[in-house]
Amino acid sequence: MEIKVKSYFLFSMKIVGSWNFGCSFREDKVEIYGNKGKIVFSVFDENPIQLITENERIILDIEHPENVQYYHIKNMRDFFFEGKENPSIGKFGLHTSWVMDKILGSI
Numbered sequence: 001m002e003i004k005v006k007s008y009f010l011f012s013m014k015i016v017g018s019w020n021f022g023c024s025f026r027e028d029k030v031e032i033y034g035n036k037g038k039i040v041f042s043v044f045d046e047n048p049i050q051l052i053t054e055n056e057r058i059i060l061d062i063e064h065p066e067n068v069q070y071y072h073i074k075n076m077r078d079f080f081f082e083g084k085e086n087p088s089i090g091k092f093g094l095h096t097s098w099v100m101d102k103i104l105g106s107i
Contacts, residue, residue, distance in 0.1 A: 028042040037053035051058040075087035101107045 028045040028047075030039075030041050030043060032039045037051065040050040040052065041047065046064060049060040049062060051060070072087065075084070078084040079086045098107070
């Protein structure tokens with residue numbers, strides 16, 4: 001059984017976001033369109049960032065950090081063992097839950 005979830009969001013600056021978590025193929029691509037072109041990049045894959053306009057295409061090859069979540073884990077460790085500020089407060093989790101509920105159509 002294939003479950004398809006596709007959602008659109010309209011943000012305050014008239015930016016539309018679309019996510020499809022139930023595709024029959026895997027594609028890791030984000031495209032941000034503007035009035036002068038677009039930016040294309042992946043989140044997890046090691047693909048270059050592309051800046052595309054009517055007249056040119058600029059390709060930026062930027063490597064992902066070796067440990068993507070290193071800084072979050074370090075901040076959590078510093079909170080628990082060194083008493084530093086908590087980097088993961090409840091309002092961030094609440095917002096993430098709201099976004100996922102909107103994507104899944106729960107609210």
